[in-house]
Amino acid sequence: MLEDAQQVANKPRQINAFLLKLRPEADLDQLRARIKRRFDDLTVSRSADFAAQQDMLKYVSVFTWVVSFVAILIGGVGVMNTMLMSVFERTREIGGLRAVGGRPGRVLRMVLGESFVLSFIGGGIGVLLGLAGMRALESSSAYGSFISVTLSPVLLAQGGAVALGLGLLGGGLPAWRASRLLPAEAMHYEGARASAAHHARSSALRNIMRQPIRTLLTTIGIGIAMMAMVLLGAMSTGLLDAVTGIAVGVGAHLVGSQPNSSADVSRVDEGTVRRIAALPGVQAAEGLFMGYTTIENLPFFIIFGYQPRSMGIRDFTVIEGIELTTNRQMLLGRVAAENLDKEAGETIRLFGQAFKIMGIYETGVPFQDGGCVISLRDAQKLFGQAHKVSFVGVWVTDLDQADVIKRDIEARFPDVALSRASEFTEGLSDLQMMKAMTWAIALMALIVGGLGMTNTMVMSVFERTREIGVLRALGWSKRRILGMIVRESVVLSLIGGVVGGVAGILLGYVINLSPAVKGFMQMTYTPDLFLQAFVTAFILGIIGGVYPAWRAANLQPVEALHYE
Numbered sequence: 001m002l003e004d005a006q007q008v009a010n011k012p013r014q015i016n017a018f019l020l021k022l023r024p025e026a027d028l029d030q031l032r033a034r035i036k037r038r039f040d041d042l043t044v045s046r047s048a049d050f051a052a053q054q055d056m057l058k059y060v061s062v063f064t065w066v067v068s069f070v071a072i073l074i075g076g077v078g079v080m081n082t083m084l085m086s087v088f089e090r091t092r093e094i095g096g097l098r099a100v101g102g103r104p105g106r107v108l109r110m111v112l113g114e115s116f117v118l119s120f121i122g123g124g125i126g127v128l129l130g131l132a133g134m135r136a137l138e139s140s141s142a143y144g145s146f147i148s149v150t151l152s153p154v155l156l157a158q159g160g161a162v163a164l165g166l167g168l169l170g171g172g173l174p175a176w177r178a179s180r181l182l183p184a185e186a187m188h189y190e191g192a193r194a195s196a197a198h199h200a201r202s203s204a205l206r207n208i209m210r211q212p213i214r215t216l217l218t219t220i221g222i223g224i225a226m227m228a229m230v231l232l233g234a235m236s237t238g239l240l241d242a243v244t245g246i247a248v249g250v251g252a253h254l255v256g257s258q259p260n261s262s263a264d265v266s267r268v269d270e271g272t273v274r275r276i277a278a279l280p281g282v283q284a285a286e287g288l289f290m291g292y293t294t295i296e297n298l299p300f301f302i303i304f305g306y307q308p309r310s311m312g313i314r315d316f317t318v319i320e321g322i323e324l325t326t327n328r329q330m331l332l333g334r335v336a337a338e339n340l341d342k343e344a345g346e347t348i349r350l351f352g353q354a355f356k357i358m359g360i361y362e363t364g365v366p367f368q369d370g371g372c373v374i375s376l377r378d379a380q381k382l383f384g385q386a387h388k389v390s391f392v393g394v395w396v397t398d399l400d401q402a403d404v405i406k407r408d409i410e411a412r413f414p415d416v417a418l419s420r421a422s423e424f425t426e427g428l429s430d431l432q433m434m435k436a437m438t439w440a441i442a443l444m445a446l447i448v449g450g451l452g453m454t455n456t457m458v459m460s461v462f463e464r465t466r467e468i469g470v471l472r473a474l475g476w477s478k479r480r481i482l483g484m485i486v487r488e489s490v491v492l493s494l495i496g497g498v499v500g501g502v503a504g505i506l507l508g509y510v511i512n513l514s515p516a517v518k519g520f521m522q523m524t525y526t527p528d529l530f531l532q533a534f535v536t537a538f539i540l541g542i543i544g545g546v547y548p549a550w551r552a553a554n555l556q557p558v559e560a561l562h563y564e
Contacts, residue, residue, distance in 0.1 A: 231511075321359025
């Protein structure tokens with residue numbers, strides 16, 4: 001029932017959208033224009049275009065395409081690396097083909113065709129894995145109620161186009177290189193030699209630099225994966241810090257919300273806040289309302305509702321103009337004022353209502369400085385939440401008794417969950433889910449990068465089979481061969497990790513310059529994040545080198561010396 005849903009969401013007599021079924025003779029465009037003229041706060045669209053016009057869905061779509069683009073880049077580098085190694089390995093064969101009359105165009109088409117086949121096979125496997133993953137989510141109790149697997153022809157066409165593009169991107173350079181081989185030189189090709197990198201003092205560096213192009217491509221693949229890890233980690237930490245900054249900025253000893261709710265749907269009754277304020281040991285208790293909207297070029301414009309002159313509003317330092325005194329007034333954050341080109345004394349319309357900018361404030365928290373502060377009553381009216389607050393701030397008379405008071409409040413009022421301000425984000429399910437999702441995406445990128453690493457090291461072992469046979473014949477133990485290959489893999493992975501980390505920092509700096517991000521959060525790079533990236537690169541190098549190292553260590557000297 002509609003009334004039940006409104007009651008659960010704490011939105012009496014409110015709806016998200018409504019549908020109109022027109023009479024056969026009605027003019028759709030004319031009716032849409034009339035509705036827009038009469039109701040300024042409504043957006044009208046065709047049913048088929050409704051989803052495409054929802055801002056949040058647009059952002060989700062952009063995010064998924066960005067993630068897909070990262071995966072495509074890593075996949076393209078992997079295909080190129082594989083095809084280049086294939087060309088190197090078959091240099092003599094290609095030379096023979098050219099010697100018997102094979103034209104460069106034929107060689108070009110041959111290698112490109114192999115690249116396309118490889119990409120389509122990988123694309124098919126990816127589609128099957130994606131379907132399996134979606135089926136698993138659909139059958140789970142947590143996500144099955146709102147996730148439905150739909151594999152549309154458009155999506156399949158997009159997948160085919162991506163596979164085709166990967167084949168062209170990954171096979172273009174190897175195919176061109178193969179077509180340019182001279183028959184005489186190709187037939188006398190002996191493979192990469194250690195002297196190609198004699199200037200490197202480290203034996204690991206000398207070995208991985210035998211094929212500079214392969215090393216470069218592997219470094220790029222791992223670098224992209226590590227860049228995604230660093231960037232997404234900084235983004236997740238930045239958002240968590242921004243929300244924590246709000247809780248800490250309120251100045252309260254304890255901050256609470258509705259239990260097991262996300263930040264944007266938490267609703268606590270003001271009567272509960274007043275009863276908490278009257279408890280023994282509580283100095284004061286106040287409510288804060290928070291919502292967001294889209295305004296001009298800012299996709300996330302945060303609206304904070306406070307009681308004028310309340311304790312929680314003290315952190316909003318007014319640097320221009322005067323403080324908030326009554327309704328229909330606004331304090332505008334410095335970052336938002338810069339992005340919107342607004343000053344004190346001007347007006348801003350929110351949901352069709354005009355608010356006068358009384359002053360410009362600055363807190364140092366991007367999440368706050370990119371929004372505005374209005375009175376609590378105005379915020380409740382704008383979002384249709386009469387007598388409701390999003391969060392509760394509690395000040396205690398004795399800080400040593402904060403935990404005792406917290407347990408007492410939660411026992412008396414089951415609709416409130418409290419925590420220390422610095423630990424506030426740990427209780428918000430949507431922020432924790434977002435953090436887990438970003439790490440899952442980074443893990444996916446690392447898995448793809450790790451497979452590229454394994455491929456590179458396997459090819460390195462293949463081309464050095466005779467050399468390894470000589471080392472075994474000279475008395476090198478299996479453990480020594482194993483350590484040599486794993487060491488090379490770790491060095492290569494660490495180089496890619498450093499490159500990816502630097503790229504993540506630079507890209508994060510560029511993203512921070514965007515008005516939309518600047519007024520929402522800041523990328524936060526912590527020592528723990530870089531330590532995690534370093535350890536991940538180290539482990540990735542070990543995992544990527546284990547199988548090639550094991551294969552190299554188990555080569556029999558006689559067979560290896562006769563390897564062709």
